[in-house]
Amino acid sequence: MCGAPKQGGALAGIDLSTQTVIQGSVWHDGAPVAGAYVRLLDATDEFTAEVVTSPEGEFRFFAAPGEWKLRSLAPVGRAERVLSAEVGLNETTLAIA
Amino acid sequence: MSRSDVLVSADWAQEHLGDAGLVFVEVDEDTSAYDKGHLEGAVKLDWKTDLQDPLRRDFVDKEQFEQLLSAKGISNDDTVVLYGGNNNWFAAYAYWYFKLYGHDAVKLVDGGRKKWELDSRPLSDAEVTRPATQYTAKEPDTSIRAFRDEVVAAIDTKNLVDVRSPDEFAGKLVAPAHLPQEGAQRPGHIPSAVNVPWSKAANEDGTFKSDEELAALYADAGLDDGKATIAYCRIGERSSHTWFVLHELLGHADVKNYDGSWTEYGSLVGVPIAKGA
Known part of the structure; x- marks a missing residue:
């Protein structure tokens, strides 16, 4: 299935010994941003995936170990962050200034 | 066929909501998106439960398509205006179905749901019901659909365009990165x-690039204008997006979407596979 799964929530059922999970939340003005578009770009800045944040502002990707960039788009503004992911859980926050 | 025949702007869509003879249709993998709010008067199609056969791996046949559109209140004379999430992946996929079953008056809203939301345009949560119709589909037009044998025969002969992300093409990922990396297929292309x-x-807002940018994109990638083209991805929805660009926007004559895509090809016994960039 290629559909966007529900964002956020428990990690139950996800094998963190094999999956490289990048997850976190988008914030603006001290509150989570629901419905923001978060895209995952690879080391060459190429688009890899995009999800929409949950009501709690959460997003989650299943990637591979390496360098990644996260970029969020929302009516209130945009944010960007670079991170280096490893197998297991990689957590981060995107703050819209 | 030109861009204005197949693509409408969000402004145009907003001005024409509710017009007689136009039916707005949202196509999503995630039906909760529609339920949270949709374009005023738009009906919903679920790409999986509405557009796929419930038993066999195939999409709905002619009779099932007729039943679906009749129940949704879409008639043969209506102009269907499609939009959806995921940068219009699934709306483009539905667009391809409508063309396959001979519905000519169909358009996409440029940017789909994403641009609509980023522009903070109005959404409605009112329930939409339309009176049922007696929709009649044509026989499927397989000149726009590729099957596995012709894909294998197309190696080194036709243009094959893999529209997945570079990491999926290289075999590093087997699915788009918003999904768990699992599946029986062999990775590669x-x-x-x-x-x-x-x-x-x-x-970035989901709208299509200009015709000039698009023409340069595929020319630079080495697509041979004189050859037929087959586009594929993992399950055929992202390649519908590229099929729309090549066939509908750029007017390439012979372009097929291989909806079996990598989940079929990567599971076939004995076919050649390449890995790496």
């Missing part, structure tokens, strides 16, 4: 395929 990720055809 079809030999002689060029990798032009669907995302290169779209701007």
Whole structure:
């Protein structure tokens, strides 16, 4: 299935010994941003995936170990962050200034 | 066929909501998106439960398509205006179905649901019901649908365009990165395929790039204008987006979407596979 799964929530059922999970939340003005578009770009800045944040502002990707960039788009503004992911859980926050 | 025949702007869509003879249709993998709010008067199609056969791996046949559109209140004379999430992946996929079953008056809203939301345009949560119709579909037009044998025969012969992300093309990922990395298929790509990720055809807000930018994109990737083209991805929805660009926007004459895509090809016994960039 290629559909966007529900964002956020428990990690139950996800094998963190094999999956490289990048997850976190988008914030603006001290509150989570629901419905923001978060895209995952690879080391060459190429688009890899995009999800929409949950009501709690959460997003989650299943990637591979390496360098990644996260970029969020929302009516209130945009944010960007670079991170280096490893197998297991990689957590981060995107703050819209 | 030109861009204005197949693509409408969000402004145009907003001005024409509710017009007689126009039916707005949202197509999503995630039906909760529609339920949270949709374009005023738009009906919903669920790509999985409405557009796929419930038993066999195939999409709905002619009779099932007729039943679906009749129940949704879409008639043969209506102009269907499609939009959806995921940068219009699934709306483009539905667009391809409508063309396959001979519905000519169909358009996409440029940017789909994403641009609509980023522009903070109005959404409605009112329930939409339309009176049922007696929709009649044509026989499927297989000149726009590729099957596995012709894909294998197309290696080194036709243009094969793999529209997945570079990491999926290289065999590093087996699914888009918003999904768990699992599946029985072997990773990689079809030999002689060029990798032009669907995302290169779209701007960040989900709208399509200009015709000039699109023409340059595929020319630079080495697509031979004199050859037929087959586009594929993982399950055929991202490649519908590229099929729309090549066939509908750029007017290439012979372009097929291989909806079996990598989940079929990567599971076939004995076919050649290439890995790496």
